[in-house]
Amino acid sequence: MKQENYKKLIKQIPSNVTLVAVSKTQPVSSIRELYDVGHRDFGENKVQELLTKYSELPKDIRWHLIGHLQTNKVKYIVPFIYLIHSVDSEKLLSEINKQAQQINRVVDVLLQVHIAREETKFGLSSDEVMRLYKAQILQQYPFVRIRGLMGMATNTADEQLIHTEFSGLKKLFDQLSLHKIHPHSMDILSLGMSSDYVIAIEEGSTLVRIGSSIFGQRNYH
Numbered sequence: 001m002k003q004e005n006y007k008k009l010i011k012q013i014p015s016n017v018t019l020v021a022v023s024k025t026q027p028v029s030s031i032r033e034l035y036d037v038g039h040r041d042f043g044e045n046k047v048q049e050l051l052t053k054y055s056e057l058p059k060d061i062r063w064h065l066i067g068h069l070q071t072n073k074v075k076y077i078v079p080f081i082y083l084i085h086s087v088d089s090e091k092l093l094s095e096i097n098k099q100a101q102q103i104n105r106v107v108d109v110l111l112q113v114h115i116a117r118e119e120t121k122f123g124l125s126s127d128e129v130m131r132l133y134k135a136q137i138l139q140q141y142p143f144v145r146i147r148g149l150m151g152m153a154t155n156t157a158d159e160q161l162i163h164t165e166f167s168g169l170k171k172l173f174d175q176l177s178l179h180k181i182h183p184h185s186m187d188i189l190s191l192g193m194s195s196d197y198v199i200a201i202e203e204g205s206t207l208v209r210i211g212s213s214i215f216g217q218r219n220y221h
C-alpha cells in the first residue's frame with residue numbers, strides 16, 4: 001500500500017525534484033517498506049525520534065531534519081544528518097558550526113523562511129535571510145554550508161494565497177542565487193507537502209517533503 005502510494009507519487013514528480021518521505025510518527029517497518037523499493041531520503045521533525053530510527057535503520061539513508069531544532073540537541077545529529085532544513089536563527093547556525101567543527105565535518109543546511117500567515121510557523125524574515133546570506137557573516141561559520149531555503153505555506157484551501165507565498169520565496173531564492181559565496185549555494189528550494197506540492201513544483205520547488213500521501217494519516221498518541 002505504502003509502496004503503491006509511493007510509486008504513484010514518484011510518477012507525478014519531475015525527475016529534477018527530490019522527494020523527501022516524511023516518516024515522523026511512522027514505525028521503522030514503514031520506512032523499511034520504502035527503503036526496500038530503493039528510496040533513501042527520509043524526513044523527521046523530532047531529534048529523539050530521529051536518533052532512534054537512525055540507530056535501527058541502514059546507514060545509507062539520507063536523514064533530513066525538517067522540524068524546529070533546539071540548540072541543545074544539535075550535537076546529537078551533527079555526526080550523521082544529511083540536511084537540516086530548519087535553520088531559523090543565527091544562534092542555531094553558530095551552534096551547528098561549533099558542533100560540526102568538533103568532529104571536523106561540514107554540515108549542509110537550509111535557511112527556513114517564514115512565509116505563512118500563521119504566527120506559529122518558525123522561520124526567518126526575508127530581511128534576516130538577506131542579512132545572514134553575506135560573505136562577512138558566513139565566513140564566521142566555516143563548518144556550515146548553506147544550500148538553499150525552506151518554507152511552509154499557510155494551511156489554507158486558498159490556492160491563490162499558497163501560490164503567492166511560494167512564488168515570493170522563489171523570488172528571494174533567485175535573488176540570493178545571484179550572489180556566489182563559495183562554498184555556499186542556492187540550489188535547494190524545499191517547498192511543498194502533501195496538500196500543496198503540486199503548487200510548490202509549479203512555483204519552482206526543487207525538493208518536496210511528503211508524509212501523509214505516502215504513509216497515510218499520522219497517529220499522534
Ligand SMILES: *Cc1c(COP(=O)(O)O)cnc(C)c1O
Pocket residue numbers: 022024045066067152192193194195209210211212213
Ligand atoms: C509533517 C511535515 C511535512 C509533511 O506533511 P504531510 O502533510 O504529511 O505531507 C512536511 N514538512 C514539514 C516541515 C512537516 O513538519
